Amino acid sequence: MKIITKNERNSNERTVCSLKEIEKRKIVEHNDLIMSVAKMDKTPLKIFELAVSCIDTEKLPKNHTVYLSKAELFAFFKVDDSNKHSRFKEAIKVMQKEAFFEIKEEAGKGFKFKSIVPIPYVEWTDYNDEVLIRFSPEIMPYLIELKNNFTQYALSDLVELNSKYSIILYRWLSMNYNQYEHYSVKGGRRNGQLEEYCNPSITVKELRAITDTIKEYQHFPHFENWILKKPLEEINAHTHFNVFYDKIKKGRSIDSVVFHIEKKRQADDTSYKLEDKAYIEGKKAKEETEKDLFTEAMQSRYTTLLLENMLLSPFEMQDIKLMSGLQAHVYPLYDELKDLRGLNGVKDHLSYVSSKREEYSKRNVAKYLKKAIEQYLPTVKRQELDHE
Template identity: 75%
Template sequence: MKIITKNDRNSNERTVCSLKEIEKRKIVEHNDLITSVAKMDKTPLKIFELAVSCIDTENPPKNNTVYLSKGELFAFFKVSDNDKHSRFKQAVEKMQKQAFFQIKEEAGKGFKFKSIVPIPYVEWTDYNDEVKIEFHREIMPYLINLKKNFTQHALSDIAELNSKYSLILYRWLSMNYNQYEHYSVKGRRRAEQVEAYRNPSISIKELRIMTDTVNEYKDMNNFTKFVLDKPLKEINTHTTFNVTYDKIKKGRSIDSIVFHIEKKRKADDNSYKLEDKVYQDDKKQKEETEQALVFQAMESKYTKLLSENFLIGMNDIMDTATMAGLQKNVYPRYDELKELRGLNGVKEHLSYVARKQEAYSKRNVAKYLKKAIEQYLPTVKRQNL
């Protein structure tokens, strides 16, 4: 990897990427690159995104090379002081020495891991406006000839983002919202699957890996402040998204994050207003339904039986998702068993499950109890016949 600052003899034959109409420039990347670990800070990542926006996906660049205007590049980063050339050189040096993507791909029965320095070669002079950027050949399959599993987002959306975490979150949120828009039109997904793209969930473990914070912000309050709250404030202020989130607990610990993405709408577009109203009404109805399920579960005799058999604890009872899941998916099957064997039959089943339960069941008690009763009911029905 090296930086060369001598004249490019063929510069007059090159088409230099113009950023004057930044609103029209798009960045297209494979989803494996979006979900990779960006081992770099915000400046190298923005330089990479800026360079990618110069790629014509229908006419891939010759020799994996694009050309930027130095003046527009400085304008993109809002650099205007006399030291801008040395600062740019330092940023490029840091990018080439420290910045790389860790990419994880499915391969056969497992995963393949790649570490790729995306831009190993940059060339410019101190007397003309052109900057030559050459992508590594191994990064190109994630940027061109993309037929599926790719994400497109606007360069203008990232222009004002000044945090590495806001860039990473924005790319990931765009990936999910792109799929929401695609399947909303094309179909081929159940309604709840389509909604899941607009309300994507990610475990804290996965989020730490993606943001490269496995060994940083160990305190959850700091993690929330610097990796979630501040970046989302930037995203909501400077991009086309409005994003909120909910913390999902398992016991006392925060297990995952569910984001809620809304696209900003023009104030005079009545169709978009109607769409947002329908979404908000649907969201409100779902929340009310969950609250009703939780109330019913709290009043149910089955909740008491589960507690007596130590199949649920106070943390489970305080978790609305767990209680709603029990009321919706488990308790109706207990009613079936009660019809066949009486309440004592339910008690015997729960006593058996309590003796046989495995440690991992505590991670999702509603799912575990649902599986247990669904496996048991057919046996009872056959015996009754």
Template identity: 70%
Template sequence: MSSITEKAKNQKQVLTLNELSKRKVVEHNSLITSIAKMDKTPLKMFELAVSCINTEEPPKDNTVYLSKADLFAFFKVSDNDKHSRFKEAVEKMQKQAFFKIKEKKEHGFEFENIVPIPYVKWTDYNDEVLIRFSPEIIPYLVNLKKNFTQHALSEISELNSKYSIILYRWLSMNYNQYEHYSAKGGRRAEQVESYRNPSISIRELRELTDTVNEYQRFTNFTKKILDIPLKEINDNTTFKVSYEKVKKGRSIDSIVFHITKKRMADDNSYKLEDKTYQEDKARKAETEDQLVLQAMDSPYTKLLMEHFLLSYLDLMDKKILAGLQKNVYPLYDELKELRGLNGVKDHLSYVSSKQEAYSKRNVAKYLKKAIEQYLPTVKRQDLNHE
């Protein structure tokens, strides 16, 4: 029987360190949203093994090969105890690690518990490691035409907690859909934006992170599952993520994430391999230009000029005009509907008389705050009158 090394060379599946940095992990979304019943090391090892798969040409016998050197490099392990730690990680992955997958079918939900990698083989006299996937996990990894997510292996390697990896995979799934539908169409604008600002209930987040019975104090849950992992994601990946808590009654019901991609850093730490950033930048510029044109045609711009709340220099600033059109003028429309155009003029007269509080650098922000404070008063007055 030929050795592991010979098989690996024949199938050309042993990675080089350079290849590791270029590898992508492609998984079905059902796997992304499944419960990973394992800690960070088996999960990272699984991601590394998946990155070796050619999704269009499934590996023979569901088998891929890694080199120990690359595996240790991926885990950033260099101490003398690395071989025993590797052995311990493999055994833990095979004995404890599995995915709980829940898929919606025609008549309800289907549940699967899958041990992803039941067989690993290596020797103490050469560098290669054989990894064999279970046949049940393969459909979630190959020949994926829709409902799949792709993310960079190099970013997974930088994450050092289970919750960071789980959140990163889930955020990638949503942002991938945002990029896809932004470019290809097929979704309403608000649906596309919802992929960039995905929401998840606390119950679903606990299930996803396998913390249904852990961190019962919400402050601990927030710290362990959100704050620490998101800081790690923000520090080590191309994503910049923030979140807000959504209340239902007196308790926190869900979390809304806000995902953006970082611009290319001065040291080129983050190079976006696709054109997403440039496309997003072009879309934003086009939207800003449209808002500027609308603002120039708006009667509110003329009124602001008449009340000395807007100068000719302000008219040369695209950001000011776009900010007014997007954030302020819709509120003026509300006031106009309640009190007519004269009501808007009266409001601007009052604001103009209080210009000592007004900063030229934040004209749109100042005017937005002024109308936001005034509108509820008008609505209350009308309600009382009725």
């Protein structure tokens, strides 16, 4: 998190948060807070998100306090009329008296429920541009020193979201897609689990709960219009995501919704990720693993056999991703065949594969070889059982 300016006030160090570099600012929150029920309207929720983006996640704000600029606060909400000050006061009043989070956490054999007013104190003057915002101590564990189960997203994605439901849905989608990005780099999840992260499912009941619409929009077409269609129109137009969804029926009713999330290719994607320590560390670990696998593949007898059968070219041998993929996913299957039929069995298989190789396989060698051995191995195993 980049700190814009620092100075002293009443001998206490403080941070003034600027929106001038909004594209670089991020919001980091615990997943329990993402899954909580936001009992507040759009404006208090956006003020909260804006204030959270000012927190250095590795350093506790002094007195749980951050400072915003009024001018930039109004710019964030795109407010430029003469009533903006009175509207701001009204929003603060509502946020302190009516806005809170209902958080549900697993505890022992059941659940623990918390009701937290996130920002109980706000201070400003009519002659100064700064606004003091103080978080409640109870909300801070969900915002700082987060080691796991947290979600990070760009503040800039929220600027044009004009619906409470758009913001809530965007946060939930980010929570799932973040896990997809994290585990696709660092590993630790099966392909099926990765697919679920970028195609997350939620029951209508759960979606009603987190959007606080259990008693609203009882007619599903109305619910779909206000909670799904309109929010996704905003999300697709103004955030890093493109999202569409499928409705899943159970009997005659819509039981759940499956979202399909794609991240837009943008010029700032790389720079955005480069600031993410987990991404950098994960990328380095993945590159080291690929190098180790590449070295093993270059020394493998199977690589020589692939060359002899013209299933691999010297040019392709220079491709680290290709060779590490063969070592990780194909060569272990050749080991199984070798245990059953010996090295000559592997040679016979590759000779046959080479004679039947289709044109499309030239564009994806590893996929073709993996599919071929996966189809052949069960036959060999059945033959061995019959022989026994």
